[in-house]
Amino acid sequence: MKINRNTFKWSAWLGWQMESNWTRPFIFAIYAIVRPIAASLILVVMFYVITYLGDPSTARANFDFLFIGNAFFMYIAQVLFGVTWIIHDDREHYRTLKYIYISPANYFVYILGRTLSKILITTFAVIITLAFGVIFLEVPLNPLGVDWLLFIPVFIIGLLSIIAFGLALAGISFLTAKHTMGMNEGIAGVFYLFCGVIFPLSVLPDWGISFAKILPVTYWLDLIRTSLGAGAGIDTAVAGTSVEVSLVVLIISTIGFALFSIGTFKLGDNLARRKGYLDMTTAY
Amino acid sequence: MEFEDDYPKPSWFRMNYRALWGRAYPRIIGANREPSWVFFETFLPILAVAAYVFIYKAWIPEPTMAELMIGFVIVGGAMTAYWMNVLWSMAAQLYWEKEMGNLELFMVAPVSRMSILGGMALGGMFTSTVRAVSTIIAGVLLFGVSLTVQEPLYLVLIFIFTMLALYGMGMMFASLYMMWGREAWHMSILLTEPIYLASGFWFPLKGFQYMLGQPGFWIGVGASLIPITLGLDGMRQCLFGTEMGFFPLWLELAVLIALTGLFIFLARLALAKMEELGKKEGRLTLRWQ
Numbered sequence: 001m002k003i004n005r006n007t008f009k010w011s012a013w014l015g016w017q018m019e020s021n022w023t024r025p026f027i028f029a030i031y032a033i034v035r036p037i038a039a040s041l042i043l044v045v046m047f048y049v050i051t052y053l054g055d056p057s058t059a060r061a062n063f064d065f066l067f068i069g070n071a072f073f074m075y076i077a078q079v080l081f082g083v084t085w086i087i088h089d090d091r092e093h094y095r096t097l098k099y100i101y102i103s104p105a106n107y108f109v110y111i112l113g114r115t116l117s118k119i120l121i122t123t124f125a126v127i128i129t130l131a132f133g134v135i136f137l138e139v140p141l142n143p144l145g146v147d148w149l150l151f152i153p154v155f156i157i158g159l160l161s162i163i164a165f166g167l168a169l170a171g172i173s174f175l176t177a178k179h180t181m182g183m184n185e186g187i188a189g190v191f192y193l194f195c196g197v198i199f200p201l202s203v204l205p206d207w208g209i210s211f212a213k214i215l216p217v218t219y220w221l222d223l224i225r226t227s228l229g230a231g232a233g234i235d236t237a238v239a240g241t242s243v244e245v246s247l248v249v250l251i252i253s254t255i256g257f258a259l260f261s262i263g264t265f266k267l268g269d270n271l272a273r274r275k276g277y278l279d280m281t282t283a284y
Numbered sequence: 285m286e287f288e289d290d291y292p293k294p295s296w297f298r299m300n301y302r303a304l305w306g307r308a309y310p311r312i313i314g315a316n317r318e319p320s321w322v323f324f325e326t327f328l329p330i331l332a333v334a335a336y337v338f339i340y341k342a343w344i345p346e347p348t349m350a351e352l353m354i355g356f357v358i359v360g361g362a363m364t365a366y367w368m369n370v371l372w373s374m375a376a377q378l379y380w381e382k383e384m385g386n387l388e389l390f391m392v393a394p395v396s397r398m399s400i401l402g403g404m405a406l407g408g409m410f411t412s413t414v415r416a417v418s419t420i421i422a423g424v425l426l427f428g429v430s431l432t433v434q435e436p437l438y439l440v441l442i443f444i445f446t447m448l449a450l451y452g453m454g455m456m457f458a459s460l461y462m463m464w465g466r467e468a469w470h471m472s473i474l475l476t477e478p479i480y481l482a483s484g485f486w487f488p489l490k491g492f493q494y495m496l497g498q499p500g501f502w503i504g505v506g507a508s509l510i511p512i513t514l515g516l517d518g519m520r521q522c523l524f525g526t527e528m529g530f531f532p533l534w535l536e537l538a539v540l541i542a543l544t545g546l547f548i549f550l551a552r553l554a555l556a557k558m559e560e561l562g563k564k565e566g567r568l569t570l571r572w573q
Binding site for chain 2 (some may be wrong): 018038039044048049051053054062186187188198203252
């Protein structure tokens with residue numbers, strides 16, 4: 001237990017150092033701000049194009065919907081990307097994967113610790129993005145109007161489900177060559193497409209809507225919007241489902257995906273050891 | 285018997301041609317030896333592109349305009365393959381080679397560094413083209429995008445000069461990245477979304493004007509320094525009509541030709557300068573900074 005606690009603590013510290021100490025704090029702060037703001041501005045310009053070409057009467061509600069969805073999607077993109085990249089980075093760049101394996105540290109706990117630093121940095125980016133939206137884009141977010149009792153548990157459970165997905169991908173990364181980045185991008189694309197991040201799911205074909213309903217992130221984003229009181233009301237696949245039912249589905253699907261992910265991670269880890277992939281390098 | 289009689293020194297051209305092909309080879313052959321990349325590089329990226337397609341599909345009620353914007357997104361999505369390749373497999377590659385211990389081998393090889401970088405570009409273009417083509421095919425088959433080439437000659441020329449300018453820019457970045465440690469990695473991350481924004485990957489470049497008026501035009505002019513900006517706008521004009529074009533096609537082609545010359549010249553300059561600096565400061569073999 002003590003070894004796991006120490007592994008978690010020091011790997012989180014290591015992750016933070018790796019993320020942040022490559023430059024001065026000021027440059028790091030700019031770096032942390034520019035990217036999420038640019039990602040949001042892409043949607044802002046798209047929104048203006050849509051308003052110019054489409055129906056301006058519904059534009060405001062649509063914009064709030066996609067802005068909030070996109071801000072919280074950063075957790076999915078960053079955490080998924082972060083967790084799987086750790087395997088590639090340790091194995092091929094720093095070539096420390098095998099040394100961590102032969103240390104007393106549990107690699108699974110180590111990955112969780114490294115993920116924590118990603119979550120902290122992403123939280124900073126999400127806060128900056130939301131603040132930018134409130135100040136410059138009139139997104140109607142008011143801390144006093146937020147249903148914190150709903151937001152906090154929903155946020156934590158959703159984050160756990162995202163970490164679970166990340167672990168499943170990490171398990172697969174043990175076995176793949178340098179395609180980790182394409183895989184992250186693609187899997188993040190699945191969530192971007194099927195979880196009602198930036199458009200209402202009702203425009204998807206029926207099979208797409210059915211698929212969306214089994215993904216915890218769909219419920220997570222819907223409940224996040226409801227608890228924030230902004231961007232809700234657009235016809236999503238889970239519209240009409242009560243908050244309680246959505247919450248139960250979120251919890252059950254998160255547990256299901258967590259079990260699946262742990263299994264996938266263990267399987268990938270096992271196969272990689274058996275096939276001798278722990279020190280593979282493919283950076284051609 | 286002299287060594288050189290048995291092994292005559294190849295001509296400068298032959299050596300550099302071999303270096304170019306030699307560096308392109310592992311990327312093309314390596315990719316074929318790991319067929320998993322086909323799934324990761326073709327099917328999965330289409331999903332993210334599809335999300336942008338559905339934004340326009342959901343919120344532009346007029347079908348003709350929605351179709352036009354979907355076409356814009358598909359072309360933008362296809363071109364992301366090249367931008368990602370330039371960032372990660374060109375610009376960041378010398379940094380990676382340094383980390384892997386290959387850079388010193390490149391430095392002592394009796395060939396131009398430009399040939400090695402050119403080989404990287406050629407090899408990288410192979411996988412990027414597969415990804416780009418699969419995105420276009422998905423756009424046509426899944427979203428019914430209708431591609432009517434209205435200006436075939438311009439389309440070919442704009443694409444070629446966009447690639448030359450873009451990979452020239454990648455070569456220039458590669459020499460800068462070579463001097464960096466982890467900054468290189470973070471710089472590539474930083475140049476993803478901001479460039480998607482500036483170059484209008486997911487919307488017409490004129491979107492800045494719809495949003496900001498005249499200042500938006502100047503943002504577009506500034507963004508034109510990135511070759512893919514005018515390349516994208518030009519290709520969209522060739523495929524979907526000039527109505528939403530930013531500049532006339534001839535002007536975009538002229539700027540791309542100028543950018544090609546500029547970036548290849550700057551790449552050569554930066555490479556020589558960075559190599560000299562690297563040798564002086566002893567950073568060419570410095571790893572894991």
